[in-house]
Amino acid sequence: MAAIIQLQSDVLVIGGGPAACWASLAAREAGCSVVLVDKGYVGTSGATAPSNTGTWFATTPERRARLIAEREKSAEGLADLRQMGRVIDTATQHLHVLAERGYRFPRDDDGELYIANLRGPDYMRFLRQQLVRAGVIVRDHHPALELLVAGEVVAGAAGVARQLGQNWQARAGAVVLATGGCAFGSRILGATGLTGDGQLMAAELGASLSGMEFSNQYGIVPLHSSVNKGLPYFWASFYRADGSAIDIPPGQRFPVLARESLEGPISARLDRASGAVPEALRRGQPNCFLPFERAGIDPFEELFPIALRSEGTVRGTGGLKRGDDDCGVGIPGLFAAGDTLERQDIAGAATGGGGPNASWAVATGVWSGKGAAAFAQRLGSRAAERSVRPAGQAGLRPAASSRAIDPAEAVALVREEMLPVDRHFFRSAPRLAGSLTRLDTAWEAIRDHAQGDGVAALRLREAAALLASSRWACRAAQARTETRGMHRRLDAPESQPAQARRLTIAGIDQPVLSFDSLPLEAAAS
Amino acid sequence: MIELLSETRCTACNVCVKACPANVFEAVPGGVPVIARQGDCQTCFLCEIYCPVDALYVAVDPEHVTGITESAVVEAGLFGSYARALGWKKGREGGADSxxxxxxxxASLTAMPTGPRSTAP
Structure with missing residues (x-):
C-alpha cells in the first residue's frame, strides 16, 4: 500500500452536502483551519445536488409564528418549538448571506428576491466555490471509514482516497459529521452514498439515536426512475389499471396511494395543471421532466405508471440525537449536522422533506461548525500532540476470525427488508420481527468476520452502516406500539397519548431503547 | 443509469471522473475515460451537466441497463438536454436566476386544484 496521506486541521468536516459546506464555512469564519473530506464530490454529492428544494424561512414575525404553528401540528407532539425558531432565524439569515455573496436567486413577479427555493446543482456548485474562496481544504473522493480518538475525545478520522489508491488520516481538534441520512439502498436522486456512515461512526463511540422509527418516508417516482420529486404531483390525478380515478381525501395522498399500489399498478397524469403552470413546471423543475422527456411522454396529457419509493431517514426524521445547541452528540469533540442528526425538533413524526430539511442543513451546519471551532480553539496546539487510536469496528476489526464477507449480499438484504411498501409504509409486529432476525444475522456476520482494506473496506463499512441503521429503525418501529405520523402500525392503528414522546436508542450490538421522560412541548416554552 | 460516453464527442477532460459522486468513471491514460462501475451509478444526471461537450447520456432507469444506442440519443436530441433545460452551458452553471x-x-397556494379534469382516461 502506498504511503498514508496525512491531513491536519483545527476542524475536520466529513461529508459533502449543504450541511458539511455550511459547517466548514462557519468554522473557517471562526478562525479555524478546516479540512473537508467527502465520499463523492462536493457539488454533486448528496440528496440536495440533483434536486430543487424549497427553504424554510421567515422575514416577518407573523410568518415565523405561522410556520411554527403549522409544523407543531403535523409533528404530533414531538417537535421542539424553540429549536424551530432557531432554525428559521439562522436559515433566514444565511439565505441572505448566500444572496449577498452572489448566489443568483430569481426574482418574483414583484421584483423581490425569491429565497424560498434553491436549485440543487447551482446551490451546491456555489457552496463549493465559497469553500475554495474561504480557504477550506476540500478532499473529494476521500470517504471516511472511522473516527480517531484520544482517550475519550474525538481527534480526527481515517479513510481511503479511492481515486489515489491510498489511505488517509486526518487529525483535528474537533470533527463534524455531515454524511447525510440513510436511504437503505433506495435508488432515489442522490442517495446511493447515503448509507448512514456518520451514524455508525458516532454510535461506535457511544452516541445515541432518536426518532429511528420515523425512517420510512416514501416519495412518488415515475416507475423505473430515480426521480422522487413531489411538487408536480400537486397537479396530478391518480388512476388504477382499469382507468378508474383514485379518490384521495385531503392529506391522505400517500396512505391511499400506498394501499392502491399493493392492489395493482397505479398511474398518474398532471391533468390538474392549467394556465401558466405546465410551462412553469417544465422550466422550474427540469429534473422532474427527465423521465418523461426520455420516454417521449407528455405527462399533462398521458398517463404514466408510478411507484412509491422509500426515502429512508433522508426524508424521515431519525438520526443522531442532538445533545446541545451546538449540535454536539454527547461525545467530546464530535458534532453532527444535517440529515445525520435527527430532525424531530422541526418535523416530529412527519417528514421534514423540502424546506424544513434544507433550512435544517443550513442552521445545524452553521451551529456545528461554530461549536467545533470553539472546541478546537479551547484545545489549541495541544490537539496535535495527542496520541490517537482508531475507533472503527464492524468491517475493519472483526470481533472473531476474519473470513470473506460479500457486502453486496448485505446491501441486497437491507433493500429487501427496508424498502417494500408492505414492510415499512405499513408496519406490523410479525414482519418487523422477521426482518430483525435476518438483519441481526447479517450484522453478526459483518461484526465478527468482515475485514477489508482500501475500497473493499469502504464497501464493508457501508454495508455495516446500512445494517446498523436498519436494525435501529426496525427496533424503534417495534417499540413504538402505536401509529404516529409516518409510523403506521397495522396492528396498532391508533395514537397512544402516553407515547407522545421521543424514543432514544443507544448501542449497536444490543440496542437499548427508552422513551424520553418529558413531553417536549412542555419543555419547549 | 449512465449508459453512454460518446467517444466522438469526448475530449478526455476527465471532469466526469472527478465530478461523479459515485466514482463511476475511470480515467484512461492517453484516451477517453470509461464507464468502469456502471452499477454504482445513482442516476442523478449531474455528470451530464458537468460535461462541457454534452458527451454523456444517463438513462432514467436506475436499476436496469436499457442498452440505448448513441444514434438513438442523437436522433431524439437528448445529449445535453438536461443542461439546456437548466440553462447550464459547457459544464458551467447558469439559469438559476430565471x-x-x-x-x-x-399557483399551489392561490389556485387549489379540484377533482380530475376527466374522470377516466
Missing part, C-alpha cells in the same frame, strides 16, 4: 418556481408555489 427559475420560475415562485409561480408554481404561488
Amino acid at each position: 427559475d420560475p418556481t415562485h409561480r408554481l408555489r404561488q
Whole structure:
C-alpha cells in the first residue's frame, strides 16, 4: 500500500452536502483551519445536488409564528418549538448571506428576491466555490471509514482516497459529521452514498439515536426512475389499471396511494395543471421532466405508471440525537449536522422533506461548525500532540476470525427488508420481527468476520452502516406500539397519548431503547 | 443509469471522473475515460451537466441497463438536454436566476386544484 496521506486541521468536516459546506464555512469564519473530506464530490454529492428544494424561512414575525404553528401540528407532539425558531432565524439569515455573496436567486413577479427555493446543482456548485474562496481544504473522493480518538475525545478520522489508491488520516481538534441520512439502498436522486456512515461512526463511540422509527418516508417516482420529486404531483390525478380515478381525501395522498399500489399498478397524469403552470413546471423543475422527456411522454396529457419509493431517514426524521445547541452528540469533540442528526425538533413524526430539511442543513451546519471551532480553539496546539487510536469496528476489526464477507449480499438484504411498501409504509409486529432476525444475522456476520482494506473496506463499512441503521429503525418501529405520523402500525392503528414522546436508542450490538421522560412541548416554552 | 460516453464527442477532460459522486468513471491514460462501475451509478444526471461537450447520456432507469444506442440519443436530441433545460452551458452553471418556481408555489397556494379534469382516461 502506498504511503498514508496525512491531513491536519483545527476542524475536520466529513461529508459533502449543504450541511458539511455550511459547517466548514462557519468554522473557517471562526478562525479555524478546516479540512473537508467527502465520499463523492462536493457539488454533486448528496440528496440536495440533483434536486430543487424549497427553504424554510421567515422575514416577518407573523410568518415565523405561522410556520411554527403549522409544523407543531403535523409533528404530533414531538417537535421542539424553540429549536424551530432557531432554525428559521439562522436559515433566514444565511439565505441572505448566500444572496449577498452572489448566489443568483430569481426574482418574483414583484421584483423581490425569491429565497424560498434553491436549485440543487447551482446551490451546491456555489457552496463549493465559497469553500475554495474561504480557504477550506476540500478532499473529494476521500470517504471516511472511522473516527480517531484520544482517550475519550474525538481527534480526527481515517479513510481511503479511492481515486489515489491510498489511505488517509486526518487529525483535528474537533470533527463534524455531515454524511447525510440513510436511504437503505433506495435508488432515489442522490442517495446511493447515503448509507448512514456518520451514524455508525458516532454510535461506535457511544452516541445515541432518536426518532429511528420515523425512517420510512416514501416519495412518488415515475416507475423505473430515480426521480422522487413531489411538487408536480400537486397537479396530478391518480388512476388504477382499469382507468378508474383514485379518490384521495385531503392529506391522505400517500396512505391511499400506498394501499392502491399493493392492489395493482397505479398511474398518474398532471391533468390538474392549467394556465401558466405546465410551462412553469417544465422550466422550474427540469429534473422532474427527465423521465418523461426520455420516454417521449407528455405527462399533462398521458398517463404514466408510478411507484412509491422509500426515502429512508433522508426524508424521515431519525438520526443522531442532538445533545446541545451546538449540535454536539454527547461525545467530546464530535458534532453532527444535517440529515445525520435527527430532525424531530422541526418535523416530529412527519417528514421534514423540502424546506424544513434544507433550512435544517443550513442552521445545524452553521451551529456545528461554530461549536467545533470553539472546541478546537479551547484545545489549541495541544490537539496535535495527542496520541490517537482508531475507533472503527464492524468491517475493519472483526470481533472473531476474519473470513470473506460479500457486502453486496448485505446491501441486497437491507433493500429487501427496508424498502417494500408492505414492510415499512405499513408496519406490523410479525414482519418487523422477521426482518430483525435476518438483519441481526447479517450484522453478526459483518461484526465478527468482515475485514477489508482500501475500497473493499469502504464497501464493508457501508454495508455495516446500512445494517446498523436498519436494525435501529426496525427496533424503534417495534417499540413504538402505536401509529404516529409516518409510523403506521397495522396492528396498532391508533395514537397512544402516553407515547407522545421521543424514543432514544443507544448501542449497536444490543440496542437499548427508552422513551424520553418529558413531553417536549412542555419543555419547549 | 449512465449508459453512454460518446467517444466522438469526448475530449478526455476527465471532469466526469472527478465530478461523479459515485466514482463511476475511470480515467484512461492517453484516451477517453470509461464507464468502469456502471452499477454504482445513482442516476442523478449531474455528470451530464458537468460535461462541457454534452458527451454523456444517463438513462432514467436506475436499476436496469436499457442498452440505448448513441444514434438513438442523437436522433431524439437528448445529449445535453438536461443542461439546456437548466440553462447550464459547457459544464458551467447558469439559469438559476430565471427559475420560475415562485409561480408554481404561488399557483399551489392561490389556485387549489379540484377533482380530475376527466374522470377516466
